[in-house]
Amino acid sequence: MLQDHRRIGCEVFDQRRPFTFKLDEDGVVKPYAKKFEWRLSDLKPFFYDKKLVERMLSRGSDPLIYETYWPSWETVEGVIGTGTEIIHPGKIGDEYYHSRGHFHEKAINSEFYVGVKGHGRMLLQSPEGEVVVISMEPNEIAYMPPGWGHRAVNVGRERMCCQFVWLLDSGHNYQVIEEGGFLKLLLERDGKPTLVDNPLHGK
Ligand code: ZN
Numbered sequence: 001m002l003q004d005h006r007r008i009g010c011e012v013f014d015q016r017r018p019f020t021f022k023l024d025e026d027g028v029v030k031p032y033a034k035k036f037e038w039r040l041s042d043l044k045p046f047f048y049d050k051k052l053v054e055r056m057l058s059r060g061s062d063p064l065i066y067e068t069y070w071p072s073w074e075t076v077e078g079v080i081g082t083g084t085e086i087i088h089p090g091k092i093g094d095e096y097y098h099s100r101g102h103f104h105e106k107a108i109n110s111e112f113y114v115g116v117k118g119h120g121r122m123l124l125q126s127p128e129g130e131v132v133v134i135s136m137e138p139n140e141i142a143y144m145p146p147g148w149g150h151r152a153v154n155v156g157r158e159r160m161c162c163q164f165v166w167l168l169d170s171g172h173n174y175q176v177i178e179e180g181g182f183l184k185l186l187l188e189r190d191g192k193p194t195l196v197d198n199p200l201h202g203k
Helices: 003-005 050-058
Strands: 034-039 064-070 081-087 111-117 119-123 133-134 141-144 149-154 160-168 184-189 192-197
Touching: 003 149, 081 141, 111 149, 111 192, 119 141, 133 192, 141 149
Parallel strands: none
Antiparallel strands: 034 064, 064 081, 081 160, 111 141, 111 160, 119 133, 119 149, 184 192
16 A cells, blocks of 8 residues: 555645645635536536526526536545535526535445535435435535435525545446436425425436
8 A cells, every 4th residue: 555655646735745725715725736617508417407407508598506626636545635616506496506416436435525615405315215415504514424425505695615525536426316316306495495306206
């Protein structure tokens, strides 16, 4: 293992050495090496109201849904990494803006999400199909158990910012989510986030 650790390193720091990160006033990890933006057009499979998505896109409305910021990690077994996820406030119909969500390819790996700003929820689904919602408010540390798929959802009116900490060799499996999505969705009902059966399942 030590041999592996001698190899690792990246553009902004050396993964073999101790260091600290700082979150800036927007809650973004510094230093970071890469930033990704996810617009509605990138996320078509991940919102249930396909007709509304197509209508919005055809009239030129392609909102920015979320952003991620990453130090440029080199994947090594047993080494952890961190990054920032910012989900903008908004809804597609009654479905709150959210990240794609994923399962880990290496299902024995767990993960933490730390709430930094705004009002978030984590939507989780077990390998057996149990769906659970937990809150992710500022200073709250949300635990993703091994095998559970997870998605961050912004249920507030401001930007929701969180910091994830995961094992770099976890791998991300988006396919399960893309092919019909989570079994339940977090939708707004009577002004409140409510867990509702995903209408795309059972069709
Ligand atoms: Zn994960």
